[in-house]
Amino acid sequence: TIAIIDFGSQYGQLIARRVREQKVYSVIYQPDVPAAKLAQLGVKGVILSGGPKSVYAENAPSCDPKIFELGVPVLGICYGMQIGCKILGGDIQPARSREYGRTKLKVVNDQDLFKGVPESTTVWMSHGDQVNELNDDFESLAETPTCPYGAVRHKDGKFFGVQFHPEVTHTPCGNDILQNFIYDICGCAGNWQMSDFVEETIEKVRNQVGDSKVICGLSGGVDSAVTAALLHKAIGDQLVCIFVDNGLLRKNEREGVVQMFSGHFHMDLHVVDWSDQFLDQLAGVTDPQKKRRIIGAEFIAAFKSEADKIENAEFLAQGTLYPDVIESGNKDGNLAANIKLHHNVGGLPEKLGFKLVEPLRDLFKDEVRLVGEYLGLPEDMVWRHPFPGPGLAVRVIGEITRERLAVLREADAIAIEEIKAAGLYRSISQALAVLLPVGTVGVMGDERSYESVIAIRAVETTDFMTADFSHIPFEVLGTISSRIINEVRGVNRVCYDISSKPPATIEWE
Numbered sequence: 442t443i444a445i446i447d448f449g450s451q452y453g454q455l456i457a458r459r460v461r462e463q464k465v466y467s468v469i470y471q472p473d474v475p476a477a478k479l480a481q482l483g484v485k486g487v488i489l490s491g492g493p494k495s496v497y498a499e500n501a502p503s504c505d506p507k508i509f510e511l512g513v514p515v516l517g518i519c520y521g522m523q524i525g526c527k528i529l530g531g532d533i534q535p536a537r538s539r540e541y542g543r544t545k546l547k548v549v550n551d552q553d554l555f556k557g558v559p560e561s562t563t564v565w566m567s568h569g570d571q572v573n574e575l576n577d578d579f580e581s582l583a584e585t586p587t588c589p590y591g592a593v594r595h596k597d598g599k600f601f602g603v604q605f606h607p608e609v610t611h612t613p614c615g616n617d618i619l620q621n622f623i624y625d626i627c628g629c630a631g632n633w634q635m636s637d638f639v640e641e642t643i644e645k646v647r648n649q650v651g652d653s654k655v656i657c658g659l660s661g662g663v664d665s666a667v668t669a670a671l672l673h674k675a676i677g678d679q680l681v682c683i684f685v686d687n688g689l690l691r692k693n694e695r696e697g698v699v700q701m702f703s704g705h706f707h708m709d710l711h712v713v714d715w716s717d718q719f720l721d722q723l724a725g726v727t728d729p730q731k732k733r734r735i736i737g738a739e740f741i742a743a744f745k746s747e748a749d750k751i752e753n754a755e756f757l758a759q760g761t762l763y764p765d766v767i768e769s770g771n772k773d774g775n776l777a778a779n780i781k782l783h784h785n786v787g788g789l790p791e792k793l794g795f796k797l798v799e800p801l802r803d804l805f806k807d808e809v810r811l812v813g814e815y816l817g818l819p820e821d822m823v824w825r826h827p828f829p830g831p832g833l834a835v836r837v838i839g840e841i842t843r844e845r846l847a848v849l850r851e852a853d854a855i856a857i858e859e860i861k862a863a864g865l866y867r868s869i870s871q872a873l874a875v876l877l878p879v880g881t882v883g884v885m886g887d888e889r890s891y892e893s894v895i896a897i898r899a900v901e902t903t904d905f906m907t908a909d910f911s912h913i914p915f916e917v918l919g920t921i922s923s924r925i926i927n928e929v930r931g932v933n934r935v936c937y938d939i940s941s942k943p944p945a946t947i948e949w950e
């Protein structure tokens with residue numbers, strides 16, 4: 442295991458992913474993690490991440506200095522390099538000229554850390570401070586035009602620092618540097634793989650739950666599907682799945698879930714048809730946040746009504762992922778965390794009284810998909826686009842009626858079918874149809890008609906915080922449009938949404 446000490450959220454996550462891509466397990470820690478804990482875990486190396494602050498700023502985070510006495514190599518990146526140099530006796534000053542973006546790096550020592558890296562290479566910089574002077578314990582490994590210590594090594598080999606960011610794709614040799622550190626300097630074997638994760642997790646789950654039953658809510662999405670498949674492999678019939686039909690599902694969604702989990706996997710699946718309750722409560726409601734609140738409350742009622750009937754159920758399974766864990770551990774309350782919170786309706790409150798089983802809490806989303814493939818979930822399910830908890834309710838803009846839901850459901854199915862047929866589904870992060878609350882004029886035969894508008898939205902993004910619209914070819918959009926207008930009664934116009942996020946969001950409500 443490589444421990445990553447995170448001085449500023451997004452850096453730590455990116456480094457953790459890069460390390461795992463090298464088949465070495467990595468875990469992110471907050472700056473205050475005691476060195477003794479890392480020793481206890483037997484980590485083979487430590488990476489100190491970059492961060493937004495200056496090391497001399499008030500409340501600038503630092504790490505336990507004893508980390509440098511653990512006897513395992515430490516790599517400091519940007520802010521992490523400055524922290525390491527400061528602790529080990531260097532002088533950090535604001536740089537004469539700040540460096541942001543691409544810059545040329547000249548490698549002056551191509552031993553260990555820079556083995557195999559060209560003498561002159563491009564790196565990505567983002568810093569205001571830099572290391573100015575170092576004592577004789579350090580040697581410079583690389584420099585940039587403005588930064589004499591672009592990379593350093595402590596003479597006894599316990600600390601390395603790079604002022605640039607090897608974890609970003611803009612640093613082409615970044616992977617070589619990380620590999621040199623992980624394999625050669627720390628001596629990691631690079632044999633961590635999904636099957637190990639699955640076997641270990643199965644053991645852990647069995648130990649945790651004993652003979653009790655575990656309830657797992659299925660949503661039709663990837664995370665809950667993989668959670669259920671993993672738990673089923675671990676505890677078989679002790680797993681009970683609940684799927685709530687809220688009347689706001691996509692076409693064939695309920696049937697698909699039943700076929701997969703009950704038919705194929707033979708799981709104990711309870712389908713709760715609560716659609717009348719949801720739609721009755723939503724009647725006449727147009728405010729999006731009010732819709733979300735109603736759906737959140739009804740979901741809990743529906744889930745609870747079924748869960749109460751299951752005897753000996755002590756545990757509730759949740760598809761919590763690693764980024765959620767890191768975000769909720771971040772006390773600065775960053776934007777990502779807040780936005781998630783606002784979306785987190787449709788979840789279950791703690792007061793249901795179950796103990797939690799969270800088998801995916803150490804994984805990133807792409808790793809969850811790999812586990813899903815390993816467990817034999819079909820491609821269709823593993824690579825599904827995300828779908829919001831409130832379902833089609835936030836895509837029927839304005840009032841929700843059964844008729845309007847049926848129109849949107851058909852249009853959505855056609856759009857997704859054509860996107861798949863064109864081979865575009867996997868390159869698009871999320872695609873959806875929206876029903877607008879306006880009638881527009883059209884001609885049908887000789888008559889004027891006033892019918893509805895469907896908007897199609899498709900975006901590409903890695904984190905769903907920022908997104909660009911997908912450049913779907915006009916021919917594909919044309920087919921989607923003519924099929925929707927011909928096949929879905931009540932629609933006479935189709936538009937394509939070409940806004941980016943921000944300032945627009947992915948959903949329309």
Ligand code: XMP
Nearest residue numbers: 733784786827828829830831905946947948
């Ligand atoms: P926005 O519209 O904010 O969406 O750009 C970002 C991502 O979050 C999903 N989303 C939701 N997910 N409950 C959810 O579980 C919600 O209320 C909700 N609203 C938006 C959206 O589909 C996209 O993937």
